[in-house]
Amino acid sequence: MKIFKILVCIKQVPMVSELPWDAKTGTLKRELAQGMMDPSSRRALEAGLQIKENRAELGEKTQITVLSMGPAMAMETLYQAKSLGADKGILLSDRAMAGADTFLTSFILARFIKQEVPDVDLVLCGSQTSDSETGQVGPQLAEELSIPAIGYAADIQLQGHKVRVQRHVDDFFEVLEMDLPGLVTIDQAAYTPRYAAFGGVQDAFGTTDIIRVDAKSLGLDENFNAVKDSPTRIVDVYSPTTRKENRVFKGTAKAVVDQLFEDYGKIISSAMGKDLKGQGEKI
Amino acid sequence: MARSVVVEFNPCMKHQLIRKIAREFSENEIKPQVAELDRDARFPHDIVEKMKPLNFFGLQVPKHLGGAGLDSISYAIVVEEVSRVSAALGLCVTVHNSVGIFPILKFGNPEQIERFVPAMAAGDSIGAFCLTEANAGSDAGGVETTARKIQDGYLINGTKIFVTNGGVAGTILVFAVTEDDQKSANVFIVEKDRPGFLVGEIEDLCGMRANPVSSLFFEDCKVPGKNLLGKSGQGLKIGLTGLDTGRIGIAAQALGIAQAAFEDSVAYAKERQQFNQPISRFQTIQNYLADMATQIDAARLLVYRAADYKDRNLPFSAQASMAKLYCSDTARKVTDMAVQIHGGYGYSKEYDVERYFRDAKVTQIYEGTSEVQRMVIAKNILTQPS
Numbered sequence: 148m149k150i151f152k153i154l155v156c157i158k159q160v161p162m163v164s165e166l167p168w169d170a171k172t173g174t175l176k177r178e179l180a181q182g183m184m185d186p187s188s189r190r191a192l193e194a195g196l197q198i199k200e201n202r203a204e205l206g207e208k209t210q211i212t213v214l215s216m217g218p219a220m221a222m223e224t225l226y227q228a229k230s231l232g233a234d235k236g237i238l239l240s241d242r243a244m245a246g247a248d249t250f251l252t253s254f255i256l257a258r259f260i261k262q263e264v265p266d267v268d269l270v271l272c273g274s275q276t277s278d279s280e281t282g283q284v285g286p287q288l289a290e291e292l293s294i295p296a297i298g299y300a301a302d303i304q305l306q307g308h309k310v311r312v313q314r315h316v317d318d319f320f321e322v323l324e325m326d327l328p329g330l331v332t333i334d335q336a337a338y339t340p341r342y343a344a345f346g347g348v349q350d351a352f353g354t355t356d357i358i359r360v361d362a363k364s365l366g367l368d369e370n371f372n373a374v375k376d377s378p379t380r381i382v383d384v385y386s387p388t389t390r391k392e393n394r395v396f397k398g399t400a401k402a403v404v405d406q407l408f409e410d411y412g413k414i415i416s417s418a419m420g421k422d423l424k425g426q427g428e429k430i
Numbered sequence: 431m432a433r434s435v436v437v438e439f440n441p442c443m444k445h446q447l448i449r450k451i452a453r454e455f456s457e458n459e460i461k462p463q464v465a466e467l468d469r470d471a472r473f474p475h476d477i478v479e480k481m482k483p484l485n486f487f488g489l490q491v492p493k494h495l496g497g498a499g500l501d502s503i504s505y506a507i508v509v510e511e512v513s514r515v516s517a518a519l520g521l522c523v524t525v526h527n528s529v530g531i532f533p534i535l536k537f538g539n540p541e542q543i544e545r546f547v548p549a550m551a552a553g554d555s556i557g558a559f560c561l562t563e564a565n566a567g568s569d570a571g572g573v574e575t576t577a578r579k580i581q582d583g584y585l586i587n588g589t590k591i592f593v594t595n596g597g598v599a600g601t602i603l604v605f606a607v608t609e610d611d612q613k614s615a616n617v618f619i620v621e622k623d624r625p626g627f628l629v630g631e632i633e634d635l636c637g638m639r640a641n642p643v644s645s646l647f648f649e650d651c652k653v654p655g656k657n658l659l660g661k662s663g664q665g666l667k668i669g670l671t672g673l674d675t676g677r678i679g680i681a682a683q684a685l686g687i688a689q690a691a692f693e694d695s696v697a698y699a700k701e702r703q704q705f706n707q708p709i710s711r712f713q714t715i716q717n718y719l720a721d722m723a724t725q726i727d728a729a730r731l732l733v734y735r736a737a738d739y740k741d742r743n744l745p746f747s748a749q750a751s752m753a754k755l756y757c758s759d760t761a762r763k764v765t766d767m768a769v770q771i772h773g774g775y776g777y778s779k780e781y782d783v784e785r786y787f788r789d790a791k792v793t794q795i796y797e798g799t800s801e802v803q804r805m806v807i808a809k810n811i812l813t814q815p816s
Binding site (some may be wrong): 220227348 | 443444446447448450451454455483484485486488489493497498499500504508
């Protein structure tokens with residue numbers, strides 16, 4: 148019987164809400180924060196696990212490989228994935244690959260998949276990771292692999308060698324069908340993830356199913372340097388700030404209301420980058 | 431493809447992951463209810479149901495019996511993390527795993543292990559250990575509960591008090607004195623549906639209110655001979671061994687309470703403004719925080735050392751007593767400082783430190799009072815060859 152092969156891309160992200168950024172390079176100071184499995188990746192893994200369980204009920208075999216790229220400490224998320232029910236875990240880790248942008252990350256992930264899991268049936272990713280929220284790696288990976296992709300899935304049903312994917316778009320649901328092999332990214336509100344059992348953790352650390360792969364093994368050029376070779380640069384990163392201020396208008400009721408609309412109009416105009424003055428008179 | 435295969439056991443990463451999982455579960459599933467459970471003195475059966483499949487009730491039980499097969503440091507970490515959120519539920523977990531299951535695994539025969547452990551590891555039968563009576567506690571020799579030998583078993587008579595998990599226990603280890611040829615102390619495994627076994631009212635306690643601590647009554651409670659744990663006369667040994675293990679768990683529990691009180695205090699000290707600045711700017715408050723952090727770190731290291739000794743099959747009685755003594759004293763002191771930092775709010779039920787303060791005290795009392803721990807430690811020192 149053919150084994151259905153699922154590959155889930157997972158990322159380790161910092162556990163803190165206030166991220167320690169390096170103002171100079173615009174990248175995250177990962178060594179300062181405790182890592183955790185990106186919540187969106189975790190939902191992608193949950194989707195894979197549910198597909199595996201549904202197929203197992205029908206007596207069909209499924210193999211889940213989890214793939215991650217990051218520093219050595221990211222190995223922990225692979226052990227976590229293994230304890231949750233994944234079969235194998237691979238960490239692509241090398242100094243030369245550190246600092247890759249989303250384009251190079253997709254390129255490196257695709258390179259591993261083409262070499263090691265060329266017969267993959269379904270690739271699952273989170274829709275966007277909690278640390279950078281670009282949402283780019285999934286679709287770019289599909290491009291690199293020359294397979295179709297569907298983003299923001301709320302539900303996946305396997306039908307033969309097709310998937311039927313439901314997703315929430317604005318105020319309605321959309322159902323799409325896609326031939327496999329294909330890539331699906333999972334919506335941040337779908338597939339509530341399970342907790343790992345402690346027995347699963349104990350087992351995961353006793354296996355040899357989690358491996359680390361370096362740049363050389365991937366056949367990357369010895370001069371490969373992710374920071375240098377990434378075509379995009381982060382120019383600036385900052386936390387959005389919100390400001391509250393109280394203002395008291397004084398005077399007659401009409402004067403106060405006029406003043407309120409006048410000031411409000413200015414704020415809206417500045418947010419829209421367009422002078423709204425006079426527009427109200429036409430209505 | 432050339433690869434470096436990671437085969438070595440990596441305790442740090444495993445322990446980190448165990449802590450994260452236990453913390454995430456406790457914060458998401460237990461924390462929302464914790465104040466209400468304390469107020470209503472209610473045992474959370476719904477949370478227990480969620481804990482069962484994650485192996486909270488079979489932490490160190492071998493895999494083939496349905497447990498997680500964890501090492502003792504992992505066990506201490508889980509107990510600490512549950513207790514950091516709910517000391518009462520942490521108490522349930524540690525008592526069940528240590529003095530409930532461990533003595534059966536250690537002293538039970540294969541038939542007893544097979545009969546009792548899987549249901550306990552699954553969390554379907556909660557464990558309890560009862561030694562304390564109206565006239566016996568620190569002095570185990572004062573036990574008045576009797577087990578009279580009859581033709582096909584024993585008749586147990588007596589009253590046990592302050593039994594942790596008592597109100598929900600399914601498998602109860604009962605410490606009793608057998609009077610046949612000679613007086614001997616024994617431990618019997620009693621299932622809750624045995625005729626003659628009755629659960630008393632839930633105690634109205636100062637802390638640990640979500641744990642159904644109760645009296646248990648045995649009135650001509652008949653148990654078969656095959657429910658005698660270990661060899662006849664081994665009772666004291668079983669009791670003391672169980673308590674040594676239990677003390678690592680109680681130490682971890684106290685540590686969790688202290689950790690919670692410390693974290694809340696740091697957050698509050700940064701937020702609370704007096705004299706136009708956060709109180710964390712004052713050296714007095716900084717001294718409190720520094721003392722709390724130092725004592726908690728020292729306490730944690732003592733717990734891990736005791737756990738490590740146990741895993742390496744070294745005698746760990748003194749180490750467990752030191753950990754229990756120091757952690758419970760630390761919990762008491764740290765929660766006291768936490769209330770002080772919180773001021774009037776710390777004395778109010780609006781803030782969690784009030785609960786930590788109440789919960790911490792009993793860690794100096796149960797599973798051997800601080801005075802008994804000192805006796806154990808001193809005895810160990812004085813019996814060492816000089």
